[in-house]
Amino acid sequence: MDEREEKRRELRAKALQLPLTPGVYIMHDKSGEIIYIGKAKALKNRVSQYFGSEKNHDAKVRQMVSNVDYFEYILTDSEFEALVLESSLIKQHQPKYNILLKDDKGYCYIRVSGGEWPRLSAVLQKEDDGAKYIGPYLSYWSIRETVDAARKIFKLPDCNKKFPRDMGKSRPCLNFYIDQCCAPCRGRIRGEDYIEAFQQALDFVKGGSGTSIRELTKRMEQAAEDLDFELAARLRDRINALQKLRDRQKVVESRVPEQDVIALAQGESRTAFEVFRFTGGKLTDRESFIxxxxxxxxxVRSEFLRQYYGIRDRIPPVVTLDGPCDGQELIARWLTDLYSAKMKRGKTVRINVPQKGSQKQLVEMCHSNAAEYLAQQSGLSGRDASALDELRRLLGLEKAPAYIECYDISNLQGGENVAGMVVFENGRPLKAAYRRFKIKTVEGQDDYGSMREVIARRFSEYREKQREGDNTGFGRMPDLILLDGGRGHVNAVQPVLDGMGLSVPLYGLVKDDKHRTRAIAVSGGEISITSTRKAFTLLSTIQDEVHRFAIGYHRQQRKKSAISSTLLSIEGVGPQRAKALLKHFKTVAAVGEAELSELERAPGMTKPAAKRVFDYFHGENS
Incomplete structure (x- = not known):
């Protein structure tokens, strides 16, 4: 027994002596540093789970447990007291393996530079640089979005060029050609026109789109009365741009006046959280965490909520989540107490998990942004990250399946029985890892038996590679195995994996009568995938690809078989000689066109055999 296993058993024995009462447990490493703090309704049950079988833990927990040298605990009168104490201790000690979020919400400002050609920008702090600063504001995201919108609507530059110094020295950038910048660098805009646009942009960031639209509409009508149609057209375009901005903002308006919408997306080794903060029914701030x-x-949701609201001054009356969280009623009670303490008034905080309607749409939008943020941090596309996370949720997997293998059997009435395996890594085909199998032990049309043989051969190779210390190719364990077939295929193959002591998620892909993917098969039935659009698209792509790959190999084998039978009909040409001829000349047509001397020099040929082959293709009855 190694030292680590001995330590784990020692800690489990101590954990089993704990009382079945609420409390907080504190994990320490060898140096005495606190590495994890948690709460429990029953300390004995919760703490002993950590030191049980490693198969029940994800990678993060396994790593944490491997570093635990000892633990201590604090008893509380209730689970709620344990929650409050846990939150306080985490904030105090910042343990390595707890979700730790930084309280980086500082003030921000709108900077108005001086000079004849002033600029607008969003900044995090004031500087003594002669510029004018408007603020402070609490949400940097909101201010940055407002400034960006003002620059685009009123066509102000956002480059680093200095005016009038850099006028006429270079070509305008892309923003000019997509009508988002008036391009002072061209030297063709009057200073008074620029100042007019800048002042309107400044009014917009100060008063909002509604005020700007009213003021611009008055000026447009006056310009039209004065027959200044060029100015009226310019103002009309700005009003239209502001109207479009307001229409886009309506998409993310909330019927609940004040709430936070929170969603998560999990990848192979990381979790992303997105928070939309609504005030007055409008999205006023958003935050992303990894x-x-x-x-x-x-x-994970429960731990995030405890951390996030433990470091925030503002508690909303409604918290909308993309799914349930552990101890939901307990956390709602804790948030209610925080709300009363921080907001200085009593109100019950409600945790909401919408199933349909506009709130559900907001949650889905929030989830898409969480998946996009996870993709940026992981080097994936937002679409792939979102599809893998949807698939993870659909199948109840611990982590997003970054490495997926899919298998299909192809034959014609039991003849030329073959299989294809395709691999998708991070939602994309990994063609270098595709493999083909000739079925060796199964005769006739027996898809179940063929699939069992393929899976057994694949994971026998896995064991051999592991013994060699090779984690590439068949030496890599997939996160998910898919079979092109229904529940019968899953039931036929699962005993093979169980017999080899392997725990890999195994599912089948079920097609409808039009050969389109419609569901996922499990040993106990089917899981509909029509409601998960991105996961559905990914699974359909995988199933189409494995079918294409397997049937392509089957056709190739049939063609080879037909070609070989042509050569085998020649006297003196057996399977080995036919194979050698095809390998040397590549095609039967090339064999038929070869000169006698070329056939005599071919590998494995004799002069009599070469003469018979030549006569076969060039004789009177050829």
């Missing part, structure tokens, strides 16, 4: 490790969605 944390190391994955886990069950309810547990």
């Amino acid at each position: 944390t190391q490790g994955t886990g069950s969605d309810p547990e």
Whole structure:
């Protein structure tokens, strides 16, 4: 027994002596540093789980447990007291393996530079540089979005060029050609026209789109009365741009006046959280977080909520989530107490998990942004990250399946029985890892038997590679195995994996009567995938690809078989000689066109055999 296993058993024995009462447990490493703090309704049950079988833990928990040298605990009178104490201790000690969020919400400002050609920008702090600063504001995201919108609507530059110094020295950038910049660098705009646009942009960031539209409409009507149609047209374009901005903002308006919408997306080793903050029914702020490790969605949501609201001054009356969280009623009670303490008034905080309607749409939008943020941090596309996270949720996997293998059997009435395996890594085909199999032990049309043989051969190769210390190709364990077939295929193959002591998620892909993917097969039935659009698209792509690959190999084998039978009909040409001829000349047509001397020099040929082959293709009855 190694030292680590001995330590784990020692800690488990101590954990089993804990009382079945609420409390907080504190994990320490060898140096005495606190590495994890958690709460429990029953300390004995919760703490002993950590030191049980490693198969029940994700990678993050396994790593944490491997570093635990000892633990201590604090008893509380209730689970709610344990939650409050846990939050306080985490904030105080900042343990390595807890979700840790930084309280980086500072003030921000709108900077108005001086000079004849002033600029607008969003900044995080004031400087003594002669510029004028408007603020402070609490949400940097909101201010940055407002300034960006003002620059685009009123066509102000956002480059680093200095005016009038850089006028006429270079070509305008792309923003000019897409009508988002008046391009002072061209030297063709009057200073008074620029100042007019700048002042309107400044009014917009100060008063909002509604005020700007009213003021611009008055000026447009006056310009039309004065027959200044050029100015009226310019003002009309700005009003239209502001109207479009307001229409886009309506998409993310909330019927609930004040709430936070929170969603998560999990990848192979990291979890992303997105928070939309609504005030007065409008999206006023958003935050993105990335944390190391994955886990069950309810547990991860619960830990995030405890951390996030533990460091925030503002508590909303409604928290809308993309799914349930552990201890939901307990956390709602805790948030209610925080709300009363921080907001100085009593109100019950409600945790909401919408199933349909506009709130559900807001949650889905929030989830898409979480997946996009995860993709940016992981080097994926937002579409792939979102599809893998949808698939993870659909199948109840611990982590997003970054490495997927899919298998299909192809034959014609039991003849030329073959299989194809395709691999998708991070949602994209990994063609270098595709493999083909000739079925060796199964005769006739027996897809179940053929699939069992393929899976057994593949994971026998895995064991051999592991013994060699090779983690590439068949030496890599997939995160998910898909079979082109229904529940019968899954039931036929699962015993093979169980017999080899392998725990890999295994599912079938079920097609409808039009050969389109319609569901995922499990040993106990089917899971509909029509409601998960991105996961549906990914699974359909995988199933189409494995079918194409397997049937392509089958046709190739049939063609080879037909070609070989032509050569085998020649006296003196057996399977080995036919194979050698095809390998040397590539095609039967090339064999038929070869000169006698070329046939005599071919590998494995004799002069009599070469003469018979030549006569076969060039004789009177050829």
